[in-house]
Amino acid sequence: MGGEALLLFWGGMMSIRERYLQIRGEIPDYVKIVLAAKMKTNEEIREAISVGADIIGENYVQEAEKMYAAVGEKARKIGWHMIGSLQTNKINKALKTFDCIQTVDSAELAEAINKRAERIKKRISVFIEINIGSEITKSGIKPEYETIEKLAKRISKLDYLRLEGLMTMGPREGEPEKVRPYFRKIKEYFDKLKSVGIPNIDLKYLSMGMSNSYRIAIEEGANIVRLGAAIFGERSCDLKT
Numbered sequence: 001m002g003g004e005a006l007l008l009f010w011g012g013m014m015s016i017r018e019r020y021l022q023i024r025g026e027i028p029d030y031v032k033i034v035l036a037a038k039m040k041t042n043e044e045i046r047e048a049i050s051v052g053a054d055i056i057g058e059n060y061v062q063e064a065e066k067m068y069a070a071v072g073e074k075a076r077k078i079g080w081h082m083i084g085s086l087q088t089n090k091i092n093k094a095l096k097t098f099d100c101i102q103t104v105d106s107a108e109l110a111e112a113i114n115k116r117a118e119r120i121k122k123r124i125s126v127f128i129e130i131n132i133g134s135e136i137t138k139s140g141i142k143p144e145y146e147t148i149e150k151l152a153k154r155i156s157k158l159d160y161l162r163l164e165g166l167m168t169m170g171p172r173e174g175e176p177e178k179v180r181p182y183f184r185k186i187k188e189y190f191d192k193l194k195s196v197g198i199p200n201i202d203l204k205y206l207s208m209g210m211s212n213s214y215r216i217a218i219e220e221g222a223n224i225v226r227l228g229a230a231i232f233g234e235r236s237c238d239l240k241t
């Protein structure tokens with residue numbers, strides 16, 4: 001059994017509470033953990049929140065609405081991030097629950113969100129999703145600097161959107177070490193985009209790394225990691241996109 005497999009095995013014997021606290025203690029304080037909540041029960045999410053989890057990531061708008069209601073009082077005090085692809089006809093609903101949409105991957109989507117956000121006068125944080133080395137998802141823009149900068153500039157002109165980060169899935173299966181070059185590349189884009197000084201954007205978050213790759217992602221500059229299996233204790237292989 002390799003180190004990774006051993007950790008997963010050992011992790012399987014711990015509770016959500018223990019796993020969350022262990023990872024929280026292990027990674028630097030500046031790194032935010034987004035709980036990838038897909039297919040998790042209200043109980044599981046509440047357990048993680050009770051020990052300090054403060055950002056929930058949802059792939060589906062409807063599940064997020066339900067989870068938000070189930071969390072109750074505390075829901076307003078924690079962050080809600082959309083981490084799945086957002087369909088135009090779900091934007092109005094998404095705006096009610098989420099304070100950040102990590103998956104903006106086109107100017108059309110950005111403009112559609114802005115138009116609806118303007119109607120309800122709600123400013124929302126967005127990240128640009130970049131598709132790098134990922135076979136499992138078609139979402140995300142091409143991993144080319146010019147394309148990213150162009151979209152960033154478009155978003156910067158939209159009054160109700162605040163561009164605050166870049167997000168990537170990266171390859172999910174196989175040796176975690178193999179994702180390192182992809183993460184490094186995204187960090188390069190991130191630094192370059194920051195250095196351009198586009199007005200009205202506030203690029204500060206780099207969301208990359210999942211259960212099998214978060215340590216590497218942090219080493220490569222991530223300050224948001226999105227964790228499901230590492231906290232909830234099983235590997236979800238049936239990601240729908």
Ligand SMILES: *Cc1c(COP(=O)(O)O)cnc(C)c1O
Nearest residue numbers: 036083210211226227228229230
């Ligand atoms: C499911 C999911 C994650 C977490 O994946 P794990 O391997 O369970 O940690 C992260 N990001 C996105 C977008 C996801 O859909």
